[in-house]
Amino acid sequence: MMSEGLAFSEEKDMKRLSDMASKGWVLDSFAFMGYKLRKAEPRNLIYSLDYRAVNDDSMDEYLDIFENAGWEHVCSEYTTHIFVAAPGTKPIYSDRSTMIDKYKQSEYTLRYITLFMLCLTAAFTVIRSMLFSAEATVLHNTIHILFIFLIAITIPASLTYAAAVFRIWRVKRRNPNLE
Template identity: 55%
Template sequence: MKQKKYMMSEGLAFSEEKDMKRLSDLTRKGWVLESFAFMGYTLKKAEPQKLIYSIDYHDVGEESFAEYIEIFEAAGWEHVCSSQGMHIFSADPGTSPIYSDQFTMSEKYKRSEKDVRNATCTLSFLTLLSFTLHYVTGLSNWVPLVFLIVTFPFLMTYAATKARTLGKWGKSV
């Protein structure tokens, strides 16, 4: 039976680079990335390797997925795993970065911002609605509290994602 290990993510919106570096460090110790997992990653035991990791955010349909992967492979990046529009690639150290300038980096985060924004807006609306119903109809205290607890991390994630899409001078690139 293959050995597996779980690595918790610190949140891609907050510490994407740190997560990718930790994955690289673990690969050097013989734990290579296998797949995304709930709030983190699944690693499998393998020979120690020197790899770097990078993530791309892109909703790719099945019909164009192979072409999407080929573009990265042509640049020296190997597809490792994908989940819900997030794709992690690995490469040998020294391989040119997937994103090398502020404009393309901003575009990368703009692609992920839409989904985060939609979820945040929906949860924010439901939270406000639950508070309104609490005050108007006497809805139990716990309902607005639960919505607030669930919504807060989404608000923080959206704020971090939005900040990453901003250019050097605080406006969208």
């Protein structure tokens, strides 16, 4: 199942996963640009995300916290973890301050990835402009192709980062007293 992008439509993706579970397709793992589902008995489930960098030594303790709250770990990819529970289970994030903390975890990682990509793209822009000549060389063509590749990665990374910052702003706007 394709994802619409967690930074842009996390709630919608989780709702679609719940709908698919009710049709007998439950989440198995992350896949390229989406999720891998497996056939199972139709179930009424709710899905939720957590963004947290957890090292291997702390993973069992981290998962136990969610399990004790009624959430079962389904899969993880880097700092994104998906959990599932029965309807009526207390939400993982039930107040604005913890929601902000959740999204700040995601924003922190995205900030450095985006900054790195912007710097790399800027460097290639300078190199590309220095090598620009009327005569196309293999080096010039290679730099140009790499530049286009970097642009194709940098633009979505920047938009994803902007969406993460906007999400934090939107949650804070609901209660301006939160940091």
